């Protein structure tokens with residue numbers, strides 16, 4: 001008898017690596033079906049992603065993401081969480097995009113729960129001092145990223161106490177919002193992958209085993225791989241075929257807990273390659 005919190009829509013919509021546009025694929029998902037979304041969108045900082053130009057006018061960029069957040073809101077369960085990772089922009093061309101994004105999300109009805117400082121400890125590499133040892137024009141070098149956390153409609157996420165896997169020690173450590181975690185050194189063929197340690201904390205802190213965890217700008221699949229390893233269902237969306245292939249391999253090799261046998265991923269590439277993949281991608285492929 002399936003546990004009620006693990007009941008998933010049929011045909012199988014989750015446990016997939018999907019190539020497609022984030023908004024269009026989200027739009028094709030059933031309402032109130034995702035418990036936790038964790039993502040790091042392109043930051044509009046001219047990063048060299050495959051097949052995507054990360055250099056849009058700022059207003060156009062925000063309008064585009066607003067559409068994605070609106071669609072996500074429909075897809076989250078009541079109390080579902082949305083974790084948004086945003087890096088500070090460059091020093092010279094500074095724009096407070098984390099403020100812009102949190103203002104937009106709150107205007108769309110999300111409850112803002114908190115912000116976590118992901119301290120990347122990257123000061124060793126710094127070169128841009130501005131005016132060295134002078135107040136004339138010194139620079140602060142961002143050695144951190146923001147992890148902004150939102151909820152849909154209510155603060156609490158109902159779930160079975162038997163599906164909790166965080167230890168007391170972990171809970172104590174993670175609930176201090178300053179997270180010293182080094183950036184991912186193995187690039188896995190991507191310019192900006194998440195470190196697995198960051199995602200492990202978020203998945204354990206904000207979801208139960210058996211929940212559905214989504215990343216709609218999933219890159220090389222860090223969220224999907226960690227979610228499967230921790231006994232959560234997953235959906236990874238990215239517009240790049242190359243990144244989706246990497247995400248598929250990574251998630252396929254992530255071993256789920258023995259008592260939460262989360263399935264191996266299905267890979268949906270564009271153009272649709274089979275009857276199963278078509279419904280997800282038809283929305284906008």
Ligand SMILES: C[S@@+](CC[C@H](N)C(=O)[O-])C[C@H]1O[C@@H](n2cnc3c(N)ncnc32)[C@H](O)[C@@H]1O
Nearest residue numbers: 021022042052193194217218219220222238239
């Ligand atoms: C900051 S990266 C995410 C990296 C990811 N967190 C990881 O661990 O590998 C943003 C990703 O968004 C993807 N992307 C850009 N536009 C997209 C769109 N319209 N729909 C889906 N993905 C898109 C890019 O290909 C890139 O992989």
